[in-house]
């Protein structure tokens with residue numbers, strides 16, 4: 001029996017999912033090292049926006065965790081997709097059992113902002129994944145890789161199909177009659193960001209088959225909530241909270257908008273149905289994935305990391321009923337279906353023992369309270385989503401923009 005703690009590298013451990021995951025794994029007894037180039041903080045500078053919650057420097061975060069838990073977390077400042085030799089040396093030096101890979105630009109609107117943002121997202125994300133896979137091979141070590149992927153690889157036009165976990169059963173005609181096969185689910189990304197995750201999936205297929213790498217790809221839905229058991233322990237451990245039009249995700253945005261008295265920004269009819277998961281379940285799922293890796297020689301293990309599907313307008317209604325907020329239907333900057341159904345299989349995590357947190361009012365109030373507590377840090381001019389997917393959407397935004405601001409800084413609402 002192994003007595004030393006399991007070792008894990010958390011790439012992208014400074015981000016919204018990475019930081020609470022690093023803390024959770026450390027609390028569970030894993031020996032954690034964060035690898036991050038702090039790019040998310042630099043993008044805040046570029047966009048001239050900041051996390052609603054006052055996040056601390058990496059040094060302060062790690063010091064606070066040591067004080068609170070008595071446990072050490074290591075930190076290496078590195079760009080995963082650019083510093084190959086350092087990455088190989090780090091893996092050889094630390095001999096991790098697992099690597100969790102969050103080190104990608106994760107916002108669809110940011111990836112669609114301009115040509116430069118498309119190039120950056122493709123370059124950063126695909127190189128990070130390829131460098132990591134090649135580095136694991138180069139190290140000669142048997143390291144399990146768990147990657148944070150997205151539900152968005154499936155697309156949202158699956159016409160009532162219960163979306164399986166990564167692989168689709170198909171019947172093909174052969175000379176001996178019909179035969180069943182399982183193929184990788186056909187990718188159908190809705191943004192450059194989502195497209196990079198579909199490319200990652202191909203890299204995983206190749207390295208698993210060619211080099212026998214053990215890989216888990218977690219197809220995660222939209223995360224909501226802000227805090228986990230560990231980030232709540234001390235204000236210095238607080239997680240980031242994005243509310244701006246590029247990085248804020250829909251439910252957290254609605255809860256924040258309600259808290260600061262800004263009408264809820266439903267894109268189009270709000271008939272878009274998406275998969276959701278609470279941040280506490282995210283960290284639990286990553287732990288479950290690390291504790292249940294595929295065997296060497298197995299195909300890539302793909303799990304749908306979501307707990308429930310909801311329609312955007314239903315979420316807006318729930319938040320409005322809870323808080324009294326107004327709901328505005330605004331022109332949709334995205335090239336996406338106005339209405340879609342979404343039924344998703346998540347049997348594997350349930351079989352591993354996940355007891356999903358659902359959209360209970362109590363937890364939504366928790367987020368609202370955080371938003372209220374830090375409301376004075378909000379810059380309301382950063383709330384509208386202004387990154388358009390294409391010229392047609394950009395024109396629709398421009399032509400329908402009718403500022404109703406009565407004073408500087410008040411909501412610049414677009415009416416449909």
Ligand SMILES: O=c1ccn([C@@H]2O[C@H](COP(=O)(O)OP(=O)(O)O[C@H]3O[C@H](CS(=O)(=O)O)[C@@H](O)[C@H](O)[C@H]3O)[C@@H](O)[C@H]2O)c(=O)[nH]1
Nearest residue numbers: 106107108150151152220221222249250265266267272312
């Ligand atoms: O103020 C808003 C913001 C968004 N939406 C709509 O809400 C839906 C979801 O948007 P989102 O920004 O919450 O989520 P998305 O861009 O899909 O991306 C997020 O969720 C993905 C999971 S999934 O959506 O692909 O399942 C992750 O991969 C990404 O990293 C994460 O940023 C979209 O139809 C969008 O048009 C609104 O109606 N109003």
